[in-house]
Amino acid sequence: MYDIAIIGAGIxxxxxxxxxxxxxKSVVIxxxxxxxxxxxxxxxxxxxxxxxxxxxLKELIxxxxxxxxxxxxxxxxxxxxxxxLLHIAQDESDSExxxxxxxxxxxxxxxxxxELLEQLTQEAISQENICxxxxxxxxxxxxxxxxxxAKFVKEKVESLVYDDGTWIINESYYAxxxxxxxxxxxxxxxxxxxxxxxxxxxxxxxxxxxxxxxxIHQFVSISPSSNGCxxxxxxxxxxxxxxxxxxxxxxxxGRVQLLxxxxxxxNLENIExxxxxxxxxxxxxDYMPIIGGLVMSNETLSYGNLKFKTKKPKFDEYSYYPNxxxxxxxxGYGFVLAPYLAKILCExxxxxxxxxxRLAPARFFARWAKKIx
Numbered sequence: 001m002y003d004i005a006i007i008g009a010g011i012x013x014x015x016x017x018x019x020x021x022x023x024x025k026s027v028v029i030x031x032x033x034x035x036x037x038x039x040x041x042x043x044x045x046x047x048x049x050x051x052x053x054x055x056x057l058k059e060l061i062x063x064x065x066x067x068x069x070x071x072x073x074x075x076x077x078x079x080x081x082x083x084x085l086l087h088i089a090q091d092e093s094d095s096e097x098x099x100x101x102x103x104x105x106x107x108x109x110x111x112x113x114x115e116l117l118e119q120l121t122q123e124a125i126s127q128e129n130i131c132x133x134x135x136x137x138x139x140x141x142x143x144x145x146x147x148x149x150a151k152f153v154k155e156k157v158e159s160l161v162y163d164d165g166t167w168i169i170n171e172s173y174y175a176x177x178x179x180x181x182x183x184x185x186x187x188x189x190x191x192x193x194x195x196x197x198x199x200x201x202x203x204x205x206x207x208x209x210x211x212x213x214x215x216i217h218q219f220v221s222i223s224p225s226s227n228g229c230x231x232x233x234x235x236x237x238x239x240x241x242x243x244x245x246x247x248x249x250x251x252x253x254g255r256v257q258l259l260x261x262x263x264x265x266x267n268l269e270n271i272e273x274x275x276x277x278x279x280x281x282x283x284x285x286d287y288m289p290i291i292g293g294l295v296m297s298n299e300t301l302s303y304g305n306l307k308f309k310t311k312k313p314k315f316d317e318y319s320y321y322p323n324x325x326x327x328x329x330x331x332g333y334g335f336v337l338a339p340y341l342a343k344i345l346c347e348x349x350x351x352x353x354x355x356x357x358r359l360a361p362a363r364f365f366a367r368w369a370k371k372i373x
Contacts, residue, residue: 001174002028004349005167006150007157007188008181010040012327012332014146015342016179021149023350025082028173029147032156038145039183042201042279044233045137045335046220047072049107051087051217052243053100056358057287061333062105064340071339072137079142081224084110085134088124088218089267095128107132113213124218124265134215136223136231137335160188162322172331172363177323177349180294184241184282189321191297193368194290194361196329197283198320202254203233207272219261229274232262235281235332242280251276284329284364289337291327291345292360301369307373313366315357325349326361 004020006013009031017027031037047068072080089095102109110131117125152226153173160178161168167178180188184198207229216222217316236256242249255273262268284290300306301317306317327345330337347353357363 001166001176002026002151003175004028004177004179005030005169005173005175006179006181007160007169008183009035009143009147009152010038010181010183011043011338012145012183012330012342013181013355013364014143014325015338016181017150018146019342019346023346026030027150028153028159028175029150030153030155030169032154034154035147035152036140038185039145039201039279039281041140042203042277043139043234043281043334044203044223044231045139046085046215046217046221047135047137047336048087048130048215048217048333049087049105049132050333051098051101053097054104060288061336064333064337067340067343068336069133072135072142076142076145079138079145081136081226082133083135083224084112084131084214086112086116086129086131086214086216086306088129088216089127090218091127098128098130102130110111116212116214119210119212119267121263121265121267127218131214136215139335142335154181157188162324165322167195169322174329177325179345180324180326181328183328184280186193189294189324191294191365193295193297193365194326195285196366197285198244199235199281199283199331200241200249201233201235201279201281201332202258203231203256204255205229205231205274205277206268207270207274208268209270209291210266210268212266216265218265220258222262224268226227232258234258234261249277249278256280281331281334282328283331286363287331288329289327289341290329290361290364291341292325292348292355292362294321294324294326295362295365296321297365297369300365308366310370314368315360315362315366318362318365
């Protein structure tokens with residue numbers, strides 16, 4: 001019997017495993033392919049805020065950015081590279097957003113290194129930019145380190161049954177609580193209100209004689225140089241889904257796109273592609289992440305006294321799956337959000353601390369129920 005079972009070993013699942021292990025709970029984590037095998041392993045794992053004018057997502061990611069910078073540096077400094085982050089606007093419209101961000105942020109500005117400015121293209125230099133402290137995580141190694149105190153089971157979860165206060169996984173494993181962290185792949189719990197956007201990510205590691213001392217974000221993300229190598233990554237294909245598309249993803253075309261976009265920012269010379277990393281990332285349809293308990297739709301709809309067509313639904317009146325939770329929908333900010341959200345989820349499960357309704361899965365049930373009734 002485990003205290004908690006986590007299904008999915010990407011950055012979300014592994015961050016949750018770390019939090020519960022730190023709380024001295026017994027943890028088992030399942031994944032059909034391996035730790036950080038999908039979108040998390042393909043991520044550039046850049047630690048960056050969201051550069052936008054305003055909004056709930058910007059504020060959430062700001063808080064998560066500040067938290068994760070400290071979290072990685074304190075707990076996993078050997079897998080975290082602190083480096084200046086240079087964010088460059090893509091066009092004149094984006095430049096106005098960057099200007100507005102600079103006026104409203106509490107983050108301290110840095111001066112980009114002279115040697116970097118000499119490597120930028122004229123197109124990049126002509127746009128508004130902002131330079132702050134940021135970082136890059138070793139994606140796969142970080143997920144492995146976060147989950148090291150959990151038992152890992154390389155197995156696809158086919159069966160999840162709740163019986164007499166216990167979750168039974170694949171008829172062989174038992175846990176008091178279960179967290180679903182399976183990203184945008186096939187859902188384990190079939191609920192019509194839970195929908196996720198699959199966003200395909202592609203990263204290439206390359207050798208180049210161009211030296212880059214910073215993380216650069218413009219059309220794609222470019223890592224700092226390390227031993228003559230750097231990583232280029234993006235979620236630039238929002239349509240491809242490995243479980244839905246008939247044709248396999250075109251790796252060569254993806255490489256061409258990444259290198260073309262990176263070369264619009266940085267003068268890359270003597271390029272040799274070392275390795276490709278691809279995977280599916282998940283995003284929600286309102287772009288906010290999803291954490292918390294799952295509503296049982298049929299049971300909740302059967303309540304005759306609930307008002308579903310209301311501006312202020314009462315989430316605490318819904319019927320929920322017992323001891324079943326979700327963490328998902330981080331989009332391209334997985335390594336920024338995951339430690340912060342895992343802490344929130346752990347405090348909710350262990351101490352009953354309330355999760356914001358803007359993050360709860362119940363928000364989607366409320367919209368779905370209002371629409372169908």
